[in-house]
Amino acid sequence: MYIRNLVEDTVGENGMGCEHGLSFYAETPGHKLLFDVGATGLFLENARRAGIDLGQVDTVIISHGHYDHGGGLAEFLKINKKAKIYLRSSAFVPHVSIHGETIHAIGLDQGLRGNPRLHFLSEPIWLDQELFLFGDVTERKFWADSNRRLRLGEEGFPQDNFDHEQNLFLRAEGKEILFAGCSHCGIVNILEKCRKLTGTEPDAVIGGLHLMNPRGSEEPDQELIDGTAEYLAATKARYFTGHCTGTEAFLRLREKLGEKITYVHTGEEVLVSS
Numbered sequence: 001m002y003i004r005n006l007v008e009d010t011v012g013e014n015g016m017g018c019e020h021g022l023s024f025y026a027e028t029p030g031h032k033l034l035f036d037v038g039a040t041g042l043f044l045e046n047a048r049r050a051g052i053d054l055g056q057v058d059t060v061i062i063s064h065g066h067y068d069h070g071g072g073l074a075e076f077l078k079i080n081k082k083a084k085i086y087l088r089s090s091a092f093v094p095h096v097s098i099h100g101e102t103i104h105a106i107g108l109d110q111g112l113r114g115n116p117r118l119h120f121l122s123e124p125i126w127l128d129q130e131l132f133l134f135g136d137v138t139e140r141k142f143w144a145d146s147n148r149r150l151r152l153g154e155e156g157f158p159q160d161n162f163d164h165e166q167n168l169f170l171r172a173e174g175k176e177i178l179f180a181g182c183s184h185c186g187i188v189n190i191l192e193k194c195r196k197l198t199g200t201e202p203d204a205v206i207g208g209l210h211l212m213n214p215r216g217s218e219e220p221d222q223e224l225i226d227g228t229a230e231y232l233a234a235t236k237a238r239y240f241t242g243h244c245t246g247t248e249a250f251l252r253l254r255e256k257l258g259e260k261i262t263y264v265h266t267g268e269e270v271l272v273s274s
Contacts, residue, residue, distance in 0.1 A: 001173045002027040003206065003270040006046045007038040007072075008242045012265030016046040021068040022181060022208060022243045024270070025052055028172040030130045033059040034076070034083075035168055035179045035207075039068045041075030046267055057083045061133065062108075063181025063207070064165040065091035068243075070108045077115065086127075088135050089120040090164040094153030107153065121166065124197055135166040137185035137193045142228045145221060146213045147184055160184075169198055175272055176200060178237070180207035182244045188231045204272045205237045206264075211253075212246025220249045229256035238272070240264045 006023040007016075021038035025047065034057055037043055047054050054076065060083050062070045073085065095107040112118065124134035151157040167190055168179040176198075180190055187209050195201055211225055229252070232239060239261040241250065253261050264270055 001175060001272065003177075003272065004050060004052070005242070005264050005266060005268050005270065006034075006043040006050070006052075008264060008266045010242065010247075010263075010265045012267045014049075014267040016049055016267035017042050018266040019068075020243075021071065023072065024179065024206060025054075025057075026170070028130055028170065030128060030172070031059050032057045033061065033131075035061045036063050036069040036181055037072035037076050039071040041072050043072050044075055044079065050267065055080050059083060059127070059131065060085040061166070061168050061179070062087045062091060063167070063179070064088070064162065064184065065093060065095055065108050066106050066182070067108060068106075069181050073112060074109055077112075077117070083117070085115075085118050086133060086166075087118060087120055088164045088166050089122040091120070093164060095160060095164075096151050096153045096157060098149050098151055098157060103157070105153065106150075130170060130172050132169040132171070132198065133166050134169065134193065134197055135163065137162075137165070137167075137189045139186070139189040139192065141186060142188045142224055142231065143186045144184075144210050144224060147210070150184070167194065169194055169202065175204070176202045177272060178202040178205045180205065180209075182208045182210045184210055186210075188228060191231075191235065191237075201235055202237050204240060204270075206240045206270060208243035209241055209245040209249070209253075211249035212244055220246060220252070222252070225249050225252045226256070229253050233257055233260070238262070240270045240272075
């Protein structure tokens with residue numbers, strides 16, 4: 001199995017371009033897949049620099065309806081003519097972020113909603129023996145208060161309940177790996193839902209943990225970070241994170257979890273078996 005980050009918020013030693021966004025590429029015996037496509041087409045250029053032909057990708061998972069995970073989709077569709085793209089049924093509901101009196105649109109490109117290659121899901125589903133998709137994480141233990149700024153772009157700007165968020169459980173080559181985009185629903189709750197649906201714990205978890213406060217306006221929530229760390233420490237998984245976890249939160253998690261957690265910068269390979 002081969003897993004590589006294609007874009008993240010920070011620059012790695014390889015010097016590839018970074019942006020506020022997330023994208024991972026994975027090769028398994030049955031698939032060449034993308035989990036998220038970043039905010040722009042930058043992930044395509046990084047893939048070319050890494051020698052990865054994204055024209056051969058057969059499956060794309062968009063974790064949720066925010067631009068920093070699905071903004072590169074239009075550019076991907078130009079260079080790939082065969083991949084099936086899986087999203088939650090509510091992914092194209094308009095989404096906004098509210099900071100004081102400022103409202104930022106953070107949703108997906110509405111012009112893509114009717115593309116015939118998009119497949120919308122509302123229930124947990126095994127796509128095949130390797131890939132399982134699930135959402136509907138409704139528990140709110142260790143849930144980031146910064147989520148309260150994330151709203152639906154409808155009258156009154158109601159609170160986002162993140163029913164547009166989905167996660168990928170990948171089973172291949174004797175490993176079970178959980179991919180989570182931003183973990184808006186809380187990584188603890190996602191792990192518990194995963195265990196309930198699959199009957200097992202993953203060997204590795206890859207993705208953002210949403211422990212930073214957007215736009216650096218406040219200090220990270222230490223109680224949230226420490227509670228999350230205590231839970232993660234009791235699991236068997238290794239954690240490969242970045243993006244919305246935030247640097248300060250990661251350093252705090254590293255103090256608690258040691259080598260059990262790794263920061264994955266743009267372009268870096270994820271070595272699950274090491």
